[in-house]
Amino acid sequence: MMQTPFPAFDKRVIIFAGAYGSGKTEVAVNYAIGLTTSQNQPVSIIDLDIVNPYFRSREAAFELETQGVRVIMPHNEMCHADLPIILPEIRGEIERSDGKVVVDVGGDDVGARVLSSMVDAFAPKGYEFLIVLNARRPFTSDVAGSLKMMHDIEMSSRLKFTGIVSNTHLIGETTTEIVVEGYRLAEEVGKAAEIPVVFVSVVTEVAQQLDPNVVKVPVFALSRQMLKPWEEKVKAVRGL
Amino acid sequence: MTRILMKGNEAIAEAAIRAGAIYYFAYPITPQNEVGEYMARRLPEVGGVFVQAESEVAVGNMLFGAVASGKRAFTSSSSPGISLMQEAISYMAGARLPVVLINIMRGGPGLGGILPSQADYFQATKGGGHGDYRVLVLAPSTLQEAVDLTMLAFHLADKYCNPTMVLADGMIGQMMEPVEFPENYVEEPLPPKDWATTGCQGRDPNVVNAKGRAPIIIKSLALDPVVLEKNNLVLAEKYKLMKRDEVRFEAYKINPKNRILVVSYGTMARICQTVIDELEQEEISIGLLRPITLFPFPAKEILAEAIKPNIESVLTVEMSMGQMVEDVEWAVKDKRPIEFYGRTGGIVPTPEEVKDYIMKILARETPAAKNWNG
Known part of the structure; x- marks a missing residue:
């Protein structure tokens, strides 16, 4: 069984970006929860997804708040809107002096554009700008496609990526082979872009089976939060 | 692939x-x-x-x-x-x-x-x-x-x-x-689209009386009532063929022990499957018939399952105030009581809600219900 420490960063702001459907939200939500349990400091998560209508981190707000993570998301009925809502408290949250801030950005270059208006807020506090890659997604299945995606996101966000999160999976059909195949691609992309693979993320069941001699970076075990209605066992209705 | x-x-x-x-x-x-x-x-x-x-x-x-x-x-x-x-x-x-x-x-x-x-x-x-x-x-x-x-x-x-x-x-x-996508997608042969307006390069124009062919004008306008009714008869013939040849559905855990027949489609049917699996653990047998074609509707197939001796009622679950349930009612006629559960506004019913509703139906079943078997 593979045990690796929580992949912590010194930087205050950790931004997850990537292609549509790369798994940014699942990683960001799990990462925020992981931070509160492993690091003794306040953690907040900013739902900055202005392009996706469903499966945004705000849907896990109840679970996040229960775990002690502060959730910054549009208020009241606006949390269901598909509008480019940028809350004034986002900037305040970034400029605050204590704790960690996790930012969940919308997909592709269009989703990342919103970051460009906040570069001056991120820069002085220090940030990690992480690209979440899933090699089983149509437009990031090879080095060229992944580099193009990174380039497009960097252009629209005016931020430079500092690391790669290898998040290759097929939801319920994920195997160690699929994870390793994605990790190898991430390493190649990292070499070409001259940035490190900072961690591999995958559901706990598969994480436990990974060989540390093959996957040489920390493995971050995910517990799925973005469930489909039929995947939820019969239980109390989750509050939003 | x-x-x-x-x-x-x-x-x-x-x-x-x-x-x-x-x-x-x-x-x-x-x-x-x-x-x-x-x-x-x-x-x-x-x-x-x-x-x-x-x-x-x-x-x-x-x-x-x-x-x-x-x-x-x-x-x-x-x-x-x-x-x-x-x-x-x-x-x-x-x-x-x-x-x-x-x-x-x-x-x-x-x-x-x-x-x-x-x-x-x-x-x-x-x-x-x-x-x-x-x-x-x-x-x-x-x-x-x-x-x-x-x-x-x-x-x-x-x-x-x-x-x-x-x-x-x-x-x-x-x-x-x-x-995954099929490697080599092959379709059954289709009739040629000789009616298509493709221009007349390389062939004679399709004009009135040229070589005895009618002009190719694709339209839905027909001022002559006889012509218009003829078109409606052709359409009706086509819909009859669809009803005969294109009905598609999936049966899930349908067996003679089923006490309720659930009819549900789309992702709602998957929520019903979760509930059916859970109830199976509690030894309560429920079957699901999931229409894949909504028109043509699997009416005959639903009726055939609904009238099985152990079926007490037919439950339709939809993300609506009750729409498909009208077709289910029409299919089952008065052979079994029809139940409905639905949520709207973008709220997806949880497995818990659906299970609760099924338990309520089973609890209120009266002895009289057994008489429907005849």
Whole structure:
């Protein structure tokens, strides 16, 4: 069984970006929860997804708040809107002096554009700008496609990526082979872009089976939060 | 073939391309925008054309022209957008044109909301626009099925020269699942599109009385009542054939011990499956019949299961105030009591709610109910 420490960063702001459907939200939500349990400091998560209508981190707000993570998301009925809502408290949250801030950005270059208006807020506090890659997604299945995606996101966000999160999976059909195949691609992309693979993320069941001699970076075990209605066992209705 | 992880909207878009669609007309609306984004990226690679229309009304009429040329064309939209296309859909049904429509349903009525719904069942299956016509309606419940049914939709549209719709709730459009596309897609042979308006390069123009052929003017206008009625009779004949040959459904855990027959479609059926699996653990036997074609509707098949001796009632579960349940009532007639459970507004019923409702039905079952067996 593979045990690796929580992949912590010194930087205050950790931004997850990537292609549509790369798994940014699942990683960001799990990462925020992981931070509160492993690091003794306040953690907040900013739902900055202005392009996706469903499966945004705000849907896990109840679970996040229960775990002690502060959730910054549009208020009241606006949390269901598909509008480019940028809350004034986002900037305040970034400029605050204590704790960690996790930012969940919308997909592709269009989703990342919103970051460009906040570069001056991120820069002085220090940030990690992480690209979440899933090699089983149509437009990031090879080095060229992944580099193009990174380039497009960097252009629209005016931020430079500092690391790669290898998040290759097929939801319920994920195997160690699929994870390793994605990790190898991430390493190649990292070499070409001259940035490190900072961690591999995958559901706990598969994480436990990974060989540390093959996957040489920390493995971050995910517990799925973005469930489909039929995947939820019969239980109390989750509050939003 | 490698299995890849796709969002439903992307999977449907890729399926359309694999089925040979080269024209796509659309106007953006949530929750199906990824179809357009994907087509904008992929269509140029296959030599296709995507026109973002000025409205859904324009989309409908662009489709009329494109499919009249004999090429495969389609659109995708969500509930209010599909409402705007109804006039053109009626025209295409009248003109006997093979068009494919994708409706990723959101909550209504009116502008409603952007969350999942199944409230366009009436609109899709009972016409939607004016006149005596039917749209062939396919309802996927998984992303792989969304791929397969989208490809099938193009085939069936051509086979019957009829508008064909893939009707899916917003969950199908937005969720992600692994899918694969057929390596070598081969269709059953289709009749030639000798009616298509392709220009007359290399052949004689199709003008009145030239070589005894009628002019090729694709239209739904017929001022002569005899001609118009004849067209309606042809359409009716076609719908009869669809009812005979195209009914599709899935039976889940249907067996003689079932006490309730659940009828549900799309992702709602998957929630019902979760409940049925749980109840099985508690030794309560429930079966599910999931219509895959909503028109033609598997009425005979539902009746056959409903009248099994142990069935106490038939429960329809929908993300609506009760639409398909009317077809279930019509199918079962007065042979069994009909129950309904639904949520609207974009609220997806939880497995817990559905289970509670089933338990309530089972608890209130009276001895008199047993007499329906005769």
